[in-house]
Amino acid sequence: MMVCFSxxxxxxxxxxxxxxxxxxxxxxxxxxxxxxGILPANWAGLWFVIxxxxxxxxxxxxxxxxxxxxxxxxxVALVGAAVFIISCMPIPVPVAGTCSHPVGxxxxxxxxxxxxxxxxxxxxxxxxxxxxxxxxLTTLGADIVTMGVAGAFLGYGIFWxxxxxGISALVAAFLAGVVSDWATYAATSFILASAxxxxxxxxxxFGTILLAFVPTQLPLGVLEGILSAGAYRFIHFRIPELMxxxxxxxxxx
Amino acid sequence: xxxxFHLFSxxxxxxxxxxxxxxxxxxMGVAIALFAAILCSTRPVLPVSAWLLSIATMIALRxxxxxxxxxxxxxxxxxxVIMVLQALLIGKTPVFSVSLGDWVLTATREGIAQGTLTGxxxxxxxxxxxxxxxxxxxxxxxxxxxxxxxxxxWVEIAMLVYRYIFVLLDEATDMAAAQRVRLxxxxxxxxxxxxxxxxxxxxxxxxxxxxxxxxxxxxxxYAGEYRFGGMDRLSWKTCFDIFSAGVxxxxxxxxxxxxxx
Numbered sequence: 001m002m003v004c005f006s007x008x009x010x011x012x013x014x015x016x017x018x019x020x021x022x023x024x025x026x027x028x029x030x031x032x033x034x035x036x037g038i039l040p041a042n043w044a045g046l047w048f049v050i051x052x053x054x055x056x057x058x059x060x061x062x063x064x065x066x067x068x069x070x071x072x073x074x075x076v077a078l079v080g081a082a083v084f085i086i087s088c089m090p091i092p093v094p095v096a097g098t099c100s101h102p103v104g105x106x107x108x109x110x111x112x113x114x115x116x117x118x119x120x121x122x123x124x125x126x127x128x129x130x131x132x133x134x135x136x137l138t139t140l141g142a143d144i145v146t147m148g149v150a151g152a153f154l155g156y157g158i159f160w161x162x163x164x165x166g167i168s169a170l171v172a173a174f175l176a177g178v179v180s181d182w183a184t185y186a187a188t189s190f191i192l193a194s195a196x197x198x199x200x201x202x203x204x205x206f207g208t209i210l211l212a213f214v215p216t217q218l219p220l221g222v223l224e225g226i227l228s229a230g231a232y233r234f235i236h237f238r239i240p241e242l243m244x245x246x247x248x249x250x251x252x253x
Numbered sequence: 254x255x256x257x258f259h260l261f262s263x264x265x266x267x268x269x270x271x272x273x274x275x276x277x278x279x280x281m282g283v284a285i286a287l288f289a290a291i292l293c294s295t296r297p298v299l300p301v302s303a304w305l306l307s308i309a310t311m312i313a314l315r316x317x318x319x320x321x322x323x324x325x326x327x328x329x330x331x332x333x334v335i336m337v338l339q340a341l342l343i344g345k346t347p348v349f350s351v352s353l354g355d356w357v358l359t360a361t362r363e364g365i366a367q368g369t370l371t372g373x374x375x376x377x378x379x380x381x382x383x384x385x386x387x388x389x390x391x392x393x394x395x396x397x398x399x400x401x402x403x404x405x406x407w408v409e410i411a412m413l414v415y416r417y418i419f420v421l422l423d424e425a426t427d428m429a430a431a432q433r434v435r436l437x438x439x440x441x442x443x444x445x446x447x448x449x450x451x452x453x454x455x456x457x458x459x460x461x462x463x464x465x466x467x468x469x470x471x472x473x474x475y476a477g478e479y480r481f482g483g484m485d486r487l488s489w490k491t492c493f494d495i496f497s498a499g500v501x502x503x504x505x506x507x508x509x510x511x512x513x514x
Contacts, residue, residue: 035331037300037378038371041292059406066406070477071467073406077413078466081421082459084414086452089425102452111456123411127418130386130394133324133379138288196335198367200342208342212334223445230449231456238457 033143034191036129036136043195048141051122054149058119065116076112080120083108087124102224105147106155106180107231110173114156121148142191150187155180169236170229177228181221185213265316265387272314272388277397278487282495283502284385290506291377297370298509300377307380311387321383328379332372339368391415400484409479417462425455 039047065072087104109117125143128134135143155176162172193206266273272280291300311321344363351358386394392412399408428451432438437447467475 035328035375035379036382037291037375038331038335039292041289044292055407059404062406062410066477071464073409073477074413074467074470075460075463077410078417078421078459078463079456080410080414081417082455084418085421085425085455089448089452107452107456119407119410120414123407123414126411127391127415129382131391133383134327136378137382138292138378196339196371198339198343199363205338205342208338226445227449227452230446231452234450234453235456238453239460 033125033128033135034139034146034188036133036138038136038192039139039142039195041138043191044138044141046141047139047145047191051118051141051144051149054115054118055122055144058115058117061113061115062119076116076120079108079112080123083120084124084127102177102220102227103147103151103181103184105151105184106159106176106178106224107173107228109152109156109180110159110176110228110232111235114152117152117156118144118148121152146184146187146191151180151184154183170233173232174225174229176225178221178225181224182217185217185221186210189213265314265320266390268314270314270388272310272384275388276487276491276494277389277393278400278484279491279494279498280385280389281394281397283498284381286499286502287381288378290502291374291381293506294374294377294510295370296509297373299506300370300373303377304373304380307377307384310384314387316387324383325376325379328375332375335375336365336368336372339371340364343367396481396484399481405478405481408481412479413466417459417466420462421455421459424458425451428454 062073062076083104086107087101089101105117105121108120112120122140122144125135125140125147126137129136129140129143158179159172159176162175163169167175189206189209192209193202197205287303291303294300308321308325312318340360341358341364344361344365344367346362347359348362348365349360351360395408395412395415398411399405429447432447432451436443438444
């Protein structure tokens with residue numbers, strides 16, 4: 001009984017801190033990137049090490065595909081520029097009453113594949129860090145892991161799985177958008193919690209940050225799914241022949 | 254959408270001033286040394302000093318205060334969140350409590366101290382980064398990254414992305430304006446339909462543009478790889494400046510951290 005009471009109090013504490021955070025920070029639009037200076041040096045270094053093999057994989061894939069089709073490099077770059085712009089489009093989130101923006105990596109992963117998307121994410125994150133002060137150079141490794149690795153690979157994974165199960169491409173694109181958005185925020189919460197929990201419990205810090213994200217990110221994830229499916233349908237309708245080329249991973253699966 | 258890109262412009266980095274004329278490698282070396290010192294700080298003095306110094310320098314470089322404020326706004330939001338989070342969840346020594354109905358939130362001394370330190374690190378590091386980008390044009394940063402042996406493919410893609418962000422942004426802004434005057438955003442349902450159409454159209458435009466760009470690049474002698482102009486050899490003077498700046502930052506860091514005496 002005592003344990004139950006203590007657990008309930010702990011949950012209430014987390015819930016209250018999460019609610020306060022949501023009130024204090026009505027800026028979810030900036031919450032996607034881990035800001036410059038948040039992570040201590042050792043944690044910042046660790047996330048660079050984790051991101052490095054994925055970046056290497058992406059660069060290698062771009063090099064191989066560019067050798068086969070020289071126009072692939074400008075193609076990937078231009079899709080990267082498009083995804084950068086998409087990730088800056090404001091979307092009204094009805095539940096939270098604020099504006100946020102799509103992650104965009106789910107759609108990018110469907111279009112050019114998950115490994116090149118890691119490279120595109122790293123480029124976009126570097127530009128955003130340098131010229132918009134969103135994210136940071138010391139937190140670049142962590143941001144690549146959340147957006148590029150978690151967002152792109154899980155988004156693409158669910159798209160691939162859904163297509164293998166015979167689900168329509170539109171529903172698969174919707175699922176990719178939802179999963180990539182939620183995965184990005186879950187990974188961001190975990191990275192922040194792991195670096196900031198100090199003597200508090202890692203899981204209580206993780207739960208609090210995640211709870212603070214939920215009111216905005218749950219509906220935003222669904223909206224991102226709808227937008228991904230809508231955009232996929234638009235591209236498929238406009239240039240069906242391009243979707244079947246070797247460039248686009250979505251067309252080949 | 255356009256407000257953020259007004260801040261994105263590297264217009265200020267092209268203005269002629271003392272810092273803009275410095276060797277990019279010196280500027281990046283100093284920034285890296287400052288990042289290391291800020292991240293390793295155990296007291297907020299150095300990060301806050303770096304933050305204030307960066308703001309003072311940007312004001313001295315005649316960058317509008319409104320732009321500086323907008324550039325710092327995201328970090329200020331994050332600093333508040335981090336400070337609240339750490340003050341309420343870390344530590345055991347209560348300082349004050351706030352009652353919200355049945356909920357009692359207690360801020361602790363250790364949490365406030367840690368939150369202040371983390372918040373000051375964010376501000377100091379963001380200030381350093383913004384000052385660097387305010388006095389260094391993007392293409393010089395890319396050239397320096399190439400000089401630092403960053404993979405050529407990455408630098409090439411980064412330069413293309415940077416170049417075409419502005420081209421595609423113009424098109425996206427025009428398309429969004431056309432949708433708006435046709436009541437494309439009059440209801441939530443319409444907004445979703447218009448936004449997904451806009452996203453699809455931007456991607457289609459980017460694909461079409463990529464083929465035109467590739468043809469134009471071939472016409473200019475592109476053979477699968479960008480040819481980067483070589484950077485000047487690092488002069489002894491620049492080496493000495495980088496070394497002096499590093500030693501100076503290390504000295505200030507050790508002095509503030511109380512490791513010298």
